[in-house]
Amino acid sequence: MPKQESKGKLDAYEAVFSALSHAARRRVLMAVYFNGGSMTAGEIASVFSHAWQTTTRHLQVLEAAGLLSHERQGRMRIYRIEPKRLKLVNDWLSHFFKKP
Amino acid sequence: MPKQESKGKLDAYEAVFSALSHAARRRVLMAVYFNGGSMTAGEIASVFSHAWQTTTRHLQVLEAAGLLSHERQGRMRIYRIEPKRLKLVNDWLSHFFKKP
DNA sequence: TCGACATTCAGCGATCCTGCTGAATATCGT
DNA sequence: ACGATATTCAGCAGGATCGCTGAATGTCGA
Numbered sequence: 001m002p003k004q005e006s007k008g009k010l011d012a013y014e015a016v017f018s019a020l021s022h023a024a025r026r027r028v029l030m031a032v033y034f035n036g037g038s039m040t041a042g043e044i045a046s047v048f049s050h051a052w053q054t055t056t057r058h059l060q061v062l063e064a065a066g067l068l069s070h071e072r073q074g075r076m077r078i079y080r081i082e083p084k085r086l087k088l089v090n091d092w093l094s095h096f097f098k099k100p
Numbered sequence: 101m102p103k104q105e106s107k108g109k110l111d112a113y114e115a116v117f118s119a120l121s122h123a124a125r126r127r128v129l130m131a132v133y134f135n136g137g138s139m140t141a142g143e144i145a146s147v148f149s150h151a152w153q154t155t156t157r158h159l160q161v162l163e164a165a166g167l168l169s170h171e172r173q174g175r176m177r178i179y180r181i182e183p184k185r186l187k188l189v190n191d192w193l194s195h196f197f198k199k200p
Numbered sequence: 201t202c203g204a205c206a207t208t209c210a211g212c213g214a215t216c217c218t219g220c221t222g223a224a225t226a227t228c229g230t
Numbered sequence: 231a232c233g234a235t236a237t238t239c240a241g242c243a244g245g246a247t248c249g250c251t252g253a254a255t256g257t258c259g260a
Contacts, residue, residue: 014123020122024112026192033196041207054249056208064171073168075257077204083196085253090197093190096133122218141237154219156238173228175236 003060012066016088019065024048025058029081038080041070112166117187119165124148127139129167129181138180142172 005006019025031047032039041059059079062068066085070077119125131147132139141159145152159179162168166185170177 013126017117017121017126021117024248025118026113030195042205043202045207050248052207052249053251057248060208063237077207081161081196086193086196088187090193093186093193095130096181096186124218142235145237150218151220153221153239157218160238172226177237200259 003100012085012088013092015065016067016085019061019067020063020089022058024050024055025062027057028058028062032068032079033083038078040076040078042076044079112185112188113192116167116185117163119161119167120189121159122158124150124155125162128155128158128162132168132179132181133183138178140176141179142176144179 001096027047031044035043041056042052044059047085048055058067059070063070063079067082068079069082070079076099120129127147128144131144135143141156142152144159145155156190159168160171163179167182169181169182170179172178185192
């Protein structure tokens with residue numbers, strides 16, 4: 001068993017994995033990434049057929065998980081991807097790929 | 101945007117990410133992995149304080165996602181980890197880590 | 201200041217998920 | 231065959247999640 005991880009980090013795992021468990025949220029990350037790493041909320045919402053209010057909530061989940069951050073620019077909000085956080089998933093996965 | 105992926109693969113993403121979204125299921129994978137890659141259902145269930153029936157269902161979710169497979173050996177079922185499937189997650193993540 | 205725009209907040213019904221309990225199935229040892 | 235063991239199946243209640251709609255907030259241009 002791997003060494004005990006901190007409570008904070010466990011919660012982070014929880015948030016990140018849960019965030020990634022929804023296809024729309026994974027698509028958001030992809031869309032933002034392939035748009036150069038940042039996109040306004042409206043641009044992101046336009047990718048989906050959902051009501052934008054629905055997308056708003058997905059954005060909040062992603063931000064709470066630390067996978068996105070946002071910045072206000074005038075009347076629009078620019079969301080930026082936070083790839084550092086995806087490293088958490090990578091760290092978790094790496095257990096299974098390294099041969100001891 | 102990455103090239104169109106097959107329907108089957110999209111469903112696989114869905115299954116794998118959803119399976120990983122629950123802490124208990126991530127722990128199952130860890131437990132099995134650090135036990136050498138295989139474990140009986142009972143051994144896995146004993147790791148948790150849940151009723152074993154609850155663990156059974158988690159095992160089914162993991163198996164449906166292709167992350168575990170099982171084999172009967174007498175009256176017990178041996179679950180084996182299927183690390184190949186975790187590569188799917190790795191593939192998805194790799195988009196964000198390769199600099200084009 | 202007024203109206204248009206960009207976005208979030210609040211709350212609703214439908215559905216899904218989790219953990220539980222009780223019953224069923226299958227195998228082993230005697 | 232019988233009881234003990236190992237595990238799954240079936241169904242239920244509580245809670246979370248999703249997508250929707252309607253209203254609110256904040257900002258820009260005239």
